Amino acid sequence: MALLDDVIDASGGLARWNSLSRFTLHLSVGGTLFASAGHAREFKDVTAEGSTRTQSVRFTGITGGEYSGSFQPDAITMESLDGEVLRTWRDPGLAFSEAGSAALTDELHLVFFCGVAIWNYLTNPFLLAHPDVVLEELPPWHENTETWRRLRAQFPPSLITLAPDQIFYFDENALQRRTDHDLFGMKVVHYSWAHDSFGGIVVPTLRRAQTLQPDGTVNAKPVLMDVEIFDATFE
Numbered sequence: 331m332a333l334l335d336d337v338i339d340a341s342g343g344l345a346r347w348n349s350l351s352r353f354t355l356h357l358s359v360g361g362t363l364f365a366s367a368g369h370a371r372e373f374k375d376v377t378a379e380g381s382t383r384t385q386s387v388r389f390t391g392i393t394g395g396e397y398s399g400s401f402q403p404d405a406i407t408m409e410s411l412d413g414e415v416l417r418t419w420r421d422p423g424l425a426f427s428e429a430g431s432a433a434l435t436d437e438l439h440l441v442f443f444c445g446v447a448i449w450n451y452l453t454n455p456f457l458l459a460h461p462d463v464v465l466e467e468l469p470p471w472h473e474n475t476e477t478w479r480r481l482r483a484q485f486p487p488s489l490i491t492l493a494p495d496q497i498f499y500f501d502e503n504a505l506q507r508r509t510d511h512d513l514f515g516m517k518v519v520h521y522s523w524a525h526d527s528f529g530g531i532v533v534p535t536l537r538r539a540q541t542l543q544p545d546g547t548v549n550a551k552p553v554l555m556d557v558e559i560f561d562a563t564f565e
Contacts, residue, residue, distance in 0.1 A: 333467055337458075341506075341533075350531070352565045357378060359444060361552075361553050372393050377390040377391055382564070385403050386401065388400045389401075392437075397437075401444070406442045454506065462488065463483055463485055467482075516554075517541065520539045529564040530564075535559040536558055538557075
């Protein structure tokens with residue numbers, strides 16, 4: 331698909347991405363989803379280490395720097411900084427649309443949610459080239475004075491995502507600028523900007539999730555989720 335080829339090339343190219351196996355991020359995550367669950371500062375100034383090839387992320391420095399949390403599809407764990415496993419959630423089956431945001435009051439659910447979100451944020455748009463992802467190019471979208479191209483992606487059950495059906499928007503430079511999907515029974519939009527290159531991979535360093543009205547307009551408030559990536563390394 332020509333649009334996907336342009337998008338992947340703009341983000342560093344598939345050859346470069348396929349040569350990588352690991353990533354490390356220094357980032358901060360916040361927003362009303364976290365504050366309303368009583369975790370306003372749980373993911374401020376944390377390190378995320380993970381695999382580019384399998385769904386795996388380990389967060390260090392969460393809950394004020396006191397704990398680590400690990401996300402994998404078959405287990406979520408909370409650990410002390412010296413590696414002692416404190417809590418484990420085997421075979422997590424949290425259905426975002428059914429559980430509701432109140433589930434995030436549990437720190438294991440919070441690690442699961444952040445693990446899914448950060449891994450998908452970082453691996454897209456390369457994840458769209460997965461053979462089991464079904465893509466459809468939609469008509470262009472006019473965003474203020476810009477025209478953005480769009481891809482609708484349907485993800486297979488084998489990939490844990492925030493939503494199985496998502497729409498991705500790309501600007502004139504083929505960089506990802508917006509994603510629409512359902513979350514916790516809401517229609518949400520994720521804006522992404524401030525792209526930077528880390529080891530040849532182009533990553534949006536700022537993301538913001540807000541709700542959508544039925545007519546498609548974006549609500550300025552509340553800000554459901556803010557993500558800022560301070561630094562990233564790939565190997």
